[in-house]
Amino acid sequence: MVTAGDLMVVRPKRFVLPMWLVVLGLVLRWAARVCWWCLRHPVAVGLAVAAVVLYTEYGWPGLIVPLVLASAVSALWRWRDEASWWRWCAGPLLGRFRxxxxxxxxxxxxxxxxxxxxxxxxxxxxxxxxxxxxxxxxxxxxxxxxxxxxxxxxxxxxxxxxxxxxxxxxxxxxxxxDTPPTRTGYWALLLGWVDRLRFRxxxxxxxxxxxxxDALRPVVPPFDIPAVPDFTALPLARREDLGTWSLHLLATHVLIGGATRSGKGSVLWSLVRSLAGGITSGLVRLWVIDPKGGMEFAMGRPLFARFACKSFEAMADLLDEAVTVMRERQTRLAGIVRVHTPTEADPLVVVVIDEMAALTAYLQDVDLRKRIAGSLGLLLSQGAGVGVLVVAALQDPRKEVLPFRDLFPTRIALGLTEAAQVDLVLGDGARNRGALADQMPRWAKGVGYVILDGTPEPMRVRFSYVSDDDIRDLAQRYPAPADAADILAQVGRESTPEPARPSLPRPRRGPLLPDALRTILDTDQGEPR
Missing domain, CATH: 3.30.980.40 (Threonyl-tRNA Synthetase; Chain A, domain 2)
Known part of the structure; x- marks a missing residue:
């Protein structure tokens, strides 16, 4: 009997599934998972079914003979085309195993x-x-x-x-x-739809x-010289995946940052080598500035239309004349094209500067330094579209050393001394994205990080090594034309001689004392004690 105030517990009626229904649900659940796995791995399922059928029909020979034939076909495939063998056979199998x-x-x-x-x-x-x-x-x-x-x-x-x-x-x-491949032929439309789905x-x-x-430990030999250089894809370095990294030089400026003995010469000479075919045909003009007195570039002097290595006056004149070329092209091409197309009559001018800090920060002549900085600022801000490009290398990428660092769209970071310098060369956050240019081992001469086209992530590459003998052979086989310096009528010489500077007598200076105190001391010295 229930009276007022008693606690009543009300429990809902518990519904119990029959055991056969629970087992059926589990079976259906695992069957659905197995079917989904089979749909996701059709190759593995097909190989397993084929192995079972062959073993059932022919026993062990039914398994051994296909394996031997497949190994022979794989070895032949690798011998004939290793790249496609890795892409379609070995790569997926090894990746699945790992x-x-x-x-x-x-x-x-x-x-x-x-x-x-x-x-x-x-x-x-x-x-x-x-x-x-x-x-x-x-x-x-x-x-x-x-x-x-x-x-x-x-x-x-x-x-x-x-x-x-x-x-x-x-x-x-x-x-x-990966980038979507270019499809041609009858199946291009269908394969294009498949690539659109794959690379979405x-x-x-x-x-x-x-x-x-580490595929970059071996030294990279020089690449073949194309007869007509492709300015959108100049082969310069080997990538970690054993592919070739190519520089897009057209309508851009290139900054190369690296410590001493990090391999900046490998980058510069690899670029010169890739342009050699255009140099001798007149499609490219190299104007080279070597503030180290020619220690880096004098060996390849016949390749260059303009060369300045000893006089800073000549270096400033070279940059001023590059600005003159830029102004003339702007006047001539305005309203006709937006990007200059190099031709033999109107060639691409590439101003190569080694140790750029010697011109922008360490030059003692203040007026000359300002003049050089003004010309460089104009070239970097306006020269890319008219085919007057700047390729510069330096050791210290700080803002006070290179105030117009942000005007270089393409940047390459070799071995650097500080972690902060990586972001100064490649941009903010590059080191966090994997560009450990400050942790280069000793053997990594010419190893650096570049930014891939269309992605902010850096890639590690090694530039080809061009020896002294290669440079001499290059200068002999691909010299610049005799009239390569005369792009404009007013550009009729290659370098400016060092001006004669008369020695001026220095005034005798006394101690660094105030004038009033020096007067008192002179008066005391003249009076008898």
């Missing part, structure tokens, strides 16, 4: 200790490893970020991720590192590149 054996085993620990794991509803949430693709030197990990993360979170711990997986170098891409923008994905084997 994804299962290497990365998945340490994934949770690495993400947690590197600070990339999050917590939601009291449960850990990790970035998802979607795919690993390998080549001769790199592992490219495709990672889906946790909701709320940005690529900057991964870029800040790039070094931690590299060492977490037992590597020394790593980079993080916020966009797909995926903001939730980030690409972690780990350097498995």
């Amino acid at each position: 994804q299962v054996v290497v990365y998945r085993r340490a994934w949770q620990e690495a993400m947690t200790l590197c600070g990339l794991a999050a917590t939601y509803d009291h449960l850990p949430v990790l970035p998802q490893l979607l795919r690993v693709r390998s080549d001769q030197a790199l592992d490219v990990l495709t990672v889906r970020m946790v909701r709320g993360q940005t690529p900057a979170d991964f870029q800040q711990v790039t070094a931690n991720l590299a060492y977490a997986f037992g590597r020394r170098h790593a980079r993080v891409y916020s966009e797909r590192p 923008d995926r903001p939730t994905l980030v690409y972690l590149v780990l350097v498995r084997t």
Whole structure:
């Protein structure tokens, strides 16, 4: 009997599923997962089904004979075209193997200790490893970020991720590192649609590149000299993935920053070598300034239309005449074209400056330094569109040494002495994105970081080594035309001789004392004591 004030507990009726229905639900759930896995891995499923069928029909010979034939075809394929063999055969297989054996085993620990794991509803949430693709030197990990993360979170711990997986170098891409191929032929339209799907923008994905084997340790031999240089793709260096890095020189200025003995000469001479075909045909004019008295460039003197190495007056005149060329082209091309197209009648003028700080910061003549700075400012701000380009190298990239550093669109960072200098050369945040130019080993002469076209992430490259014998041979085979200096009528000489400076008598100076105190002392000395 229930009376007023008694506590009554009301429990809802519990609905209990029958056991057969629970088992059926679990079976259907796992069957759906298996089907989804098979759809995502059709190659593995096809190979497994083929292996079972062959073993059932022919026993062990049915497995061994296809393996031997596949190995022979793979070896022949690699011998004939190793690049495509890595891209379509070895790369996916090795990447899948390393994804299962290497990365998945340490994934949770690495993400947690590197600070990339999050917590939601009291449960850990990790970035998802979607795919690993390998080549001769790199592992490219495709990672889906946790909701709320940005690529900057991964870029800040790039070094931690590299060492977490037992590597020394790593980079993080916020966009797909590969570029869509150019399709031609009957299937171009269909393949173009497929590429549009494959290379579509995926903001939730980030690409972690780990350097498995340092392909930049061997010295890079000089590249072949093209008969007609392609100013949008001049081959200068080898990339970490064993590809070729090409410089887009047309309508840009190039800044090369690096400490002493870091390989700036390799960059400059690689550029000169790639332009050699255009130099001898008259398509390119090199105006070279070498403030070190010709120690770097005098060996290649026949290649240059203009050359100044001893007189700072001559260097200032060369820059002034480059401004004259720029002004003449602006007047002639205004309203006709927006970007100059080099021709033999109207060639590309490339002003190459070694040790630029000697002209902008260390020159003692203040008036001459201001004159040089004014000419450089005009060339850097207005010369790219009319085909008067500046390629400059220096050791110290600070603002007080190079006040117009931001006017160089293309920048290359070789070995530097301080971590802050990396961002000064390549831009803010470049070091956090993997450009460790301040940690170059001793052997890394000519190794540097460049910014890829269309992406803010740096790539590590090694520029080709051009020996003294190569330079002499280059100067002999590809000399500049005899009239290369006469681009304008008023440019009729190659250098300005050092002006005669009469020695002026220096006035005798006494001690650094005030005039009143010196008068008192002189008076005291003249009076008898």
